[in-house]
Amino acid sequence: DTVLTQSPALAVSPGERVTISCRASESVSTLMHWYQQKPGQQPTLLIYLASNLESGVPARFSGSGSGTDFTLTIDPVEADDTATYYCQQSWNDPTFGSGTKLEIK
Amino acid sequence: EIQLQESGPGLVKPSQSLSLTCSVTGYTITSGYDWSWIRKFPGNKMEWMGYISNSGSTNYNPSLKIRISITRDTSKNQFFLQLNSVTTEDTATYYCVRTTDYYYVMDAWGQGASVTVSS
Numbered sequence: 001d002t003v004l005t006q007s008p009a010l011a012v013s014p015g016e017r018v019t020i021s022c023r024a025s026e027s028v029s030t031l032m033h034w035y036q037q038k039p040g041q042q043p044t045l046l047i048y049l050a051s052n053l054e055s056g057v058p059a060r061f062s063g064s065g066s067g068t069d070f071t072l073t074i075d076p077v078e079a080d081d082t083a084t085y086y087c088q089q090s091w092n093d094p095t096f097g098s099g100t101k102l103e104i105k
Numbered sequence: 106e107i108q109l110q111e112s113g114p115g116l117v118k119p120s121q122s123l124s125l126t127c128s129v130t131g132y133t134i135t136s137g138y139d140w141s142w143i144r145k146f147p148g149n150k151m152e153w154m155g156y157i158s159n160s161g162s163t164n165y166n167p168s169l170k171i172r173i174s175i176t177r178d179t180s181k182n183q184f185f186l187q188l189n190s191v192t193t194e195d196t197a198t199y200y201c202v203r204t205t206d207y208y209y210v211m212d213a214w215g216q217g218a219s220v221t222v223s224s
Binding site: 031033035041042043044045048049054084086088090093094095096098099 | 149150212
């Protein structure tokens with residue numbers, strides 16, 4: 001299985017720029033996707049294929065990376081962005097990162 | 106707009122089978138995409154369990170292969186999860202998910218069904 005390692009929980013203030021990292025145990029090319037899960041809700045797709053913004057997702061969200069290192073950036077962060085963010089690879093059978101819990105101070 | 110809704114028992118006894126239904130509205134499951142089951146354990150770990158394709162073929166997580174079955178009823182636009190011989194480690198929230206059939210992007214999720222395995 002491809003193991004995805006995510007950065008630990010983060011706390012930022014509204015208006016700041018935040019980056020959430022995801023490192024894969026092997027190269028997944030650009031087959032990396034990002035999801036947001038707000039408390040009590042189901043996950044929703046934010047970014048697919050490393051850098052493509054899902055329709056309806058605010059342009060404050062962006063993704064980058066290829067190979068083994070990927071980043072989700074939120075700029076500027078808003079209070080509503082409080083959530084857990086997951087990366088998921090699809091180079092082989094899908095696996096997910098452990099999630100990064102984002103707190104807005 | 107597509108909507109997916111899970112349904113089924115919230116409590117299952119150890120060694121029994123877990124059965125869930127996903128009802129899909131706003132899209133016909135035979136028109137395209139794969140249709141997956143994902144679960145999220147207490148503590149936030151998420152696991153892809155498997156999918157049934159729009160043509161009816163299946164693909165399962167190897168770690169579950171001997172216990173899992175995903176089937177469908179095209180007349181009702183539903184697909185199903187059966188997980189046999191459950192243990193307390195199968196306690197999780199189970200999501201049905203529309204998955205692109207080429208890049209395995211999970212672009213629409215149900216609200217989730219919480220299932221507890223306990224005697």
